[in-house]
Amino acid sequence: xxxxxxxxxxxxxxxxxxxxxxxxxxxxxxxxxxxxxxxxxxxxxxxxxxxxxxxxxxxxxxxxxxxxxxxxxxxxxxxxxxxxxxxxxxxxxxxxxxxxxxxxxxxxxxxxxxxxxxxxxxxxxxxxxxxxxxxxxxxxxxxxxxxxxxxxxxxxxxxxxxxxxxxxxxxxxxxxxxxxxxxxxxxxxxxxxxxxxxxxxxxxxxxxxxxxxxxxxxxxxxxxxxxxxxxxxxxxxxxxxxxxxxxxx
Amino acid sequence: xxxxxxxxxxxxxxxxxxxxxxxxxxxxxxxxxxxxxxxxxxxxxxxxxxxxxxxxxxxxxxxxxxxxxxxxxxxxxxxxxxxxxxxxxxxxxxxxxxxxxxxxxxxxxxxxxxxxxxxxxxxxxxxxxxxxxxxxxxxxxxxxxxxxxxxxxxxxxxxxxxxxxxxxxxxxxxxxxxxxxxxxxxxxxxxxxxxxxxxxxxxxxxxxxxxxxxxxxxxxxxxxx
Ligand code: FES
Numbered sequence: 001x002x003x004x005x006x007x008x009x010x011x012x013x014x015x016x017x018x019x020x021x022x023x024x025x026x027x028x029x030x031x032x033x034x035x036x037x038x039x040x041x042x043x044x045x046x047x048x049x050x051x052x053x054x055x056x057x058x059x060x061x062x063x064x065x066x067x068x069x070x071x072x073x074x075x076x077x078x079x080x081x082x083x084x085x086x087x088x089x090x091x092x093x094x095x096x097x098x099x100x101x102x103x104x105x106x107x108x109x110x111x112x113x114x115x116x117x118x119x120x121x122x123x124x125x126x127x128x129x130x131x132x133x134x135x136x137x138x139x140x141x142x143x144x145x146x147x148x149x150x151x152x153x154x155x156x157x158x159x160x161x162x163x164x165x166x167x168x169x170x171x172x173x174x175x176x177x178x179x180x181x182x183x184x185x186x187x188x189x190x191x192x193x194x195x196x197x198x199x200x201x202x203x204x205x206x207x208x209x210x211x212x213x214x215x216x217x218x219x220x221x222x223x224x225x226x227x228x229x230x231x232x233x234x235x236x237x238x239x240x241x242x243x244x245x246x247x248x249x
Numbered sequence: 250x251x252x253x254x255x256x257x258x259x260x261x262x263x264x265x266x267x268x269x270x271x272x273x274x275x276x277x278x279x280x281x282x283x284x285x286x287x288x289x290x291x292x293x294x295x296x297x298x299x300x301x302x303x304x305x306x307x308x309x310x311x312x313x314x315x316x317x318x319x320x321x322x323x324x325x326x327x328x329x330x331x332x333x334x335x336x337x338x339x340x341x342x343x344x345x346x347x348x349x350x351x352x353x354x355x356x357x358x359x360x361x362x363x364x365x366x367x368x369x370x371x372x373x374x375x376x377x378x379x380x381x382x383x384x385x386x387x388x389x390x391x392x393x394x395x396x397x398x399x400x401x402x403x404x405x406x407x408x409x410x411x412x413x414x415x416x417x418x419x420x421x422x423x424x425x426x427x428x429x430x431x432x433x434x435x436x437x438x439x440x441x442x443x444x445x446x447x448x449x450x451x452x453x454x455x456x457x458x459x460x461x462x463x464x465x466x467x468x469x470x471x472x473x474x
Contacts, residue, residue: 008343019343072346098344105337170355171334173260203261212337213260213330215354216426222349231435237261238432244255244262 001027001093005040007052008100013108019098022052029089033076034059034066036088053112061085061225064160067167068113069100074164074223082162082225102163104172106209117163119209120177124161126205127198128181134190149187156184158226165220165228171212176220178206179236180228186239196243203240260333261430266326268427270319275424277316278416279449282456289463292385292393292472300389324365331358353422360419367412374399396460397469406461417454421446 003024010017024040031039034056041051057065066083070076076086091097101109106119145153159180166174182199185191191198214233221229256262287295302309347355374380381398385391400406425446428434434442463469 017340069342069344072342072344073348077346077348100342100344103338103340103342105339168349170338170350172337173334175260200255203259207260210337211260212334213264214430215330215334215357216422216429217350217354219347219350230429231439234429234432234434234439236432237264237430238435240259240261241265241432244252248252248255 001029001088001091003027003036003091003094004096006096006098007112009052009112010101010109012111015109017109027088029087029091031088032059032084033068033070033086033088034084053110053114055114056084059084062160064162064225067102067115067117067162067164069102069167071098074102074167075162075225077223080225080227082160085225102167104163104166104211106172106174106211107163107166115163117161119211120161120163120174122209123174123178123202123205124181127194127201128185130185130191131194132190143189145188153184153187156180156187156228156232159184159228160226162225164223164225166211168219168223169212169214170217170219171215173214173220174206174209174211175214175233175236176224176228176230178202179232182239183232183235195239196246199236199239199243200247203236260330263326263330264430266322267330268430270323270326271423271427273319274316274323275420275427275449277312278420278453282453285460286456288393288396288460288469292391295392295396296385296387296389299392303390320365320368324361327358327361351422353418354426357419357422360415364412364416364419367408367415371409371412374405393469394472397464397472400461400464401473403465406465409461410458413454413457416457417450420453421450424449 005022005024006019007022008017009020022040022044024036027036027039034054037052037054044051055065055067057063059066061082061084064082066075068075068083070083070086075081075083076090078086078090099113101107101113102115102117104115107115107117110116157180159177161177163174163177165176166172169175182202185198186195216230216233218230221227256265284298285295287298353360375395379395381391381395383391383394385394400409423446425434425442428438428442
């Protein structure tokens with residue numbers, strides 16, 4: 001198939017940035033979106049032009065490094081799919097595709113489609129871990145965890161920290177990310193001990209990074225490649241409220 | 250932990266303020282609608298209801314000041330949140346696909362501000378500087394006649410219906426979001442709250458709009474003679 005790409009090019013965080021149009025010829029519909037970009041880049045390199053900079057690592061949907069807004073939707077808008085797992089068969093021959101980076105103040109553009117997601121790391125550093133060493137993997141059922149709780153914690157733990165929630169939210173809010181981390185740790189016995197301190201400092205870190213606020217539009221859960229839902233944001237609101245209440249009484 | 254900081258300065262805290270004040274204002278909207286619907290029971294009932302409210306000035310003023318505080322806080326939090334949200338995305342997407350979020354959810358500030366403008370107008374129109382101050386046969390403020398007179402003007406009636414349509418829009422997202430912001434909306438409750446929000450939003454619209462529509466269709470004409 002043949003496509004027209006409108007790609008966001010930007011030298012660095014200070015540069016204004018602009019769209020450049022590139023043709024993409026002879027693309028197989030079995031290629032992933034990133035493989036398609038590889039083909040375009042090879043062409044650019046052969047011509048002596050600067051290739052399009054984009055992020056990727058695992059290319060199997062588990063690391064959360066790829067980060068493209070494709071036709072206005074983070075990761076391209078296919079249900080439960082990262083950009084690296086998005087296949088060209090979802091596009092039609094002759095289509096024009098626009099590609100933009102994640103856009104949010106806490107995610108400055110490094111170059112073209114690559115953004116710096118260090119803000120997420122700093123939110124994690126503020127409390128998104130368990131500070132006591134709990135040893136290696138415990139034997140099964142030494143520490144009983146109810147099935148519904150285990151399932152829900154597992155759902156939250158699926159978050160790969162890609163930032164699509166921030167990218168899709170009209171307010172660039174990181175609530176879904178923080179909610180997933182707070183829930184996944186707080187619901188399990190090892191993490192429950194520091195639950196209150198964790199939620200208070202992670203929310204403070206999230207605010208300090210300059211993310212926006214949740215207005216419950218649901219745009220985040222619609223693009224989340226791991227299908228993390230708004231329920232976790234409700235849980236985060238509840239956890240924070242109870243932590244504030246406990247720390248003041 | 251400083252509670253002022255945790256609530257008034259944090260992102261989540263401001264949403265609690267939005268939610269709690271929103272709930273109070275929503276309660277008022279329901280009460281106000283039920284009160285007004287007594288107009289369909291005739292002049293006697295609605296005028297007596299007005300006189301009853303006036304006979305309890307302390308309670309009335311407490312409610313008024315409470316509502317004013319809620320409106321103030323709701324508006325303050327909304328402006329803070331919107332400013333932060335705009336700042337969080339300094340460069341806009343050139344192509345945006347909104348499938349995944351509802352139109353109502355993305356336009357809350359606009360539906361809210363227009364409804365606020367309407368409320369101010371409406372207060373002046375019917376409470377602060379009413380054009381009509383006539384009394385009924387028992388010397389009570391003739392609310393029935395005032396309402397019929399007001400809504401006989403298609404322009405006033407239209408503005409009232411339009412504002413209520415926006416209020417319905419605002420509530421359809423606001424009511425479900427307040428439960429989310431207060432952390433109550435998980436599991437099966439989410440579905441219930443969503444249904445509740447849509448139903449009450451429509452109920453408020455139909456209830457409130459029914460009065461101007463009825464007047465335009467000739468309800469209460471005899472009162473004007
Ligand atoms: S590159 Fe790892 S998730 Fe896409």
